[in-house]
Amino acid sequence: MNYTKEDILSFLKEVKDPEIPVISLVDLGVITGIEVKGEHVTVNMTPTFIGCPAMDYMKSDVTEVLNKHGITNHAVNLNLKTTWSSDLISSEGKQALKKFGLAPPPVHNNIIEDLDIIEHAECPNCDSTNTTLKSPFGPTLCRSLHHCNNCGEAFESFKPI
């Protein structure tokens, strides 16, 4: 049977980021294109960070979910035709990040001049912005480290890029 683009999109919503299992690849913004031609389905993806080890897993998870829905005539491409930006994360995705305990990235419209933009990230535990940036580099390439002066907790943020 033939699926529509919307069907494919809803299948891909099942695929979560392996490092942050609460956000789907669609909400993360790494799915940059879906083409349906008859029985053939093409999915284009773009990496969050070029050295991100999770990208290969994401790609095979996409392949797997297509197979699961009986779509075997497909191509899943990972390329840089669209440059990923944290502004591509959907508002649903940002909610999910916060619930997971990661401060979502602020909207930056491609203007990131200095670290001021993450100097006072909003604490996901208590919503305070009385926070201090500890390091722009966290345990994975996409995260930064912070400390909340209000509730005293350390937290991580998904950094704007």
Added chain:
Amino acid sequence: MTEEALKDLLYKIADDQLILGHRNSEWTGMGPLLEEDIAFSSMAQDKVGQSLAFYNLLHQLGEQDPDTVAFTRNAEQFHNCQLVELPSGEYDFSLIRHFLFDHAEFIRFQMLAECPIEEVAQVAKKLKGEVKYHVMHANTWVKQLSNANEEAHSKMQSALDYALPYALGIFEPSKYENDFIEAGIYAGEKAIETQWKENIHMVLEEAGLKLPDWDTLKPVYGGRYGKHTEYLQPLLSEMSEVFNEDPTADW
């Protein structure tokens, strides 16, 4: 512009990143602070991943696959500048090297993001966003350490004085400078160098570190043409040893 010229450009960028990535990874578990430990590991992962993106472009141009190119060449076949191969040494030196190198790299990617070769422009556009964080990290720490106390300040100044001639080697002109400029690939090494001097000057001034008169410095050239210090070959041997033990391992 010939394909040979383009390969020359891609090789030097990829080799710089691969070598500095491996040097930075030496700080894993050794950083002066846990945050710095994580930062250097994270930047190392970025750089090695970035080098792979360029080795992939080279592979598309007919060069051997990234594994072979990265782990089986000898020192004289590497085009990295000597700055990146120097031993990690003290933290001050590693930080200054990271500062000097990433400022140059950021300008390079800014320029290449406008390159008419689409594949190159796409990679550069992607990477300048990532390298921006490396630059911001370096700026913060250079200022912080230099303003910490007298001893830290003088150590930073000596690290800077030692690193600068090597840093100028980043901009060693290639045989193809004019070809790149004429084809609009990028504005060339001289142009990066000029912009770089301006950018680092601003940060160093805030850090209270002195730049010498540029005319008194003799750039350390040779790296771009395969001439390296005694420190590169042992590093390469170590990298290929790890690779040979498990060729399927991730980068």
